[in-house]
Amino acid sequence: MKCRVCRGPAVIDIRRHNANFCREHFLRLCRDQVEKAIRRFGMLQPGERVLVAVSGGKDSLALWDILVDLGYSADGFYLGLGIGDYSDESAGYAHRYAESRNLTLHTVDLPATHGFDIPGGARAAKRAPCSACGLSKRHLFDEAARRGGYDALATGHNLDDEAAVLMGNTLRWQTEYLGRQLPVLEARDGFPRKVKPLVRLSERETAAYCLLRGIDYIVEECPMAVGNKHLAYKAALNDIEVQSPGAKHDFYFGFLERASERFRAEVEQDRAALAACERCGSPTDAGVCAFCRLTERATARAPVHFSDRGSP
């Protein structure tokens, strides 16, 4: 296989582009795709300060690397979730990358700052671990971006992530979620602007980008995620992609171009007025925000049970 650009030996084949690329031209393709997404969806303006949500995985490290390469002032934010050895190892990858590139990485440790970890919090609140994790990440990422005065919060959601979420939302016709599934969410009511600059790259491409750039990332899967629906949707979509290269891209970008708008009116109509959370001050449509409610349940002491005679 030869590189489509220079005819040198290719290191990767990308069937949805019907092309092969050498190292140099593959890295250029990745940067170009991110730049195109940023421009097409108006994600960032030159000179803006960006906070990148960094997990130590391939997507967030590739995103950070590309944003810096494109000239953005991008700091990282790592959230320790207390998922045993997995969290310790992923923190190591995030820190080593930041140090090697002389970049700023802010960190917050959930157990140290809020008194619970994801496995324990999920059990206490009777939520799926990925649900408690997502809620905690959204809340603490938003808070970090707001407090740091960043113009935008960037996350490493890639084409596979977005196509899998779209598949899940479509299978159940969750119209409210469909109306919100956008590559950029503008800042509003105290929430920072949120952007997903990797939506034009598959996760095979972000992994290859890291390998070819010498970026070490955590390869192991999060033990909490094993067997979840999101992974099943990704596997199903990749089975389709093998038969029909470009299917994931067409599914997601076709939705954005031809269907997404139809679900937005419902979102706007249902948009409740937000006020400051009574506990933490974050914007919420309830008196106490969902994260503070999770924290309360996760840190509540186990009830003491009394016997019939009244002694414990």
Next chain:
Amino acid sequence: MRVVLRNPTREIDVDGPMTVHTLLQRLDLNRESHLVICDGELVAGDRTLPSGAEVEIRSVISGGSR
């Protein structure tokens, strides 16, 4: 050739030589969700892997809440 698979990490021996695509097919692995690294280098699908190669097949799928 010695083949290392990840998630979970395990090793198997496979008779070579064979192309990257043939190896993935033989192991029933989807080419859209895996990268193949031969002797430390990322390799494209038509590349022939020699008998004595050290090969890693890396799954690129990650899940969870993101």
